[in-house]
Amino acid sequence: MPQSEKLIIEKLLAGDQVIFERIFSQYYSLMYSVARGIAGDAIADEVIQESWLSALKALPRFEQRSSLKSWLMRIVANEAKTRLRKESRTVSLESMQQSWATDPRFDERSHWSNPSSQWHGDTPEDLLSAEELRDCINLNMGKLPENQRVAVQLRDGGGLSMDEICNILQVTPSNLRVLLHRARDKVLQVVDHFQITGEC
């Protein structure tokens, strides 16, 4: 563990509010993504609050075998799943969409028959400058199966390692690769559709 992270943990344990505020803000977007991905928008902030309480209680026993970030994300994922169970909603981390097998973009030999179009805009900022597209990606990411959504949020949103995500989601590396590909491919298709039609 980096020395700076050790110092952060010591300060958190000592009750340093400035450090807490900094770490809370630094990890908020990722924690929010994970909580929202599993438990939904409505209770994401409650899940984060409960997660921090659990984390603070467990921090003296934190063995530092993983990074603080990945340890926190595991706590958020567990809290979110617990909340779902309490509310009798289904945790469907194993669901997989099968549409990839019969993807109409490919012909019978699995080569392109209906490829993506040329896009206008070469940077994420260009793409997201269209408010409608931003909303559309959010909307469609919300419709992804939970395991795909959380996987892509943790990996592409939060930069967690493949091992860390496998640990959090309890999936094998090969399953994770499939989840990531399907989620990314869906976002690509959403952008492509918007580029062609100007609609979500």
Added chain:
Amino acid sequence: MLSLPTCKQVCEQLSENIDETISGPKKFKLKLHLLMCRLCRRYDHQLQLSVKTINLLEKSYHPNHSVKQRALQQYQTFHEDKHGKKS
């Protein structure tokens, strides 16, 4: 005969390559396919752009004032309780 991956397989491998660099014969075949297939090169570029877009989108969540205040309050109370129990 050298059998190259299909476009559909290339799409999957391009995503895989973002997370764990593909090596050996698989990499060679992937590169060769990309060299010959402009549509897969386009997909590669768009996939990378999609990943960056997801990253930017996911970083756009910030705690509002009341959420932050509640968290700080919770942190403070947690430490007061802890020290209260010790003393």
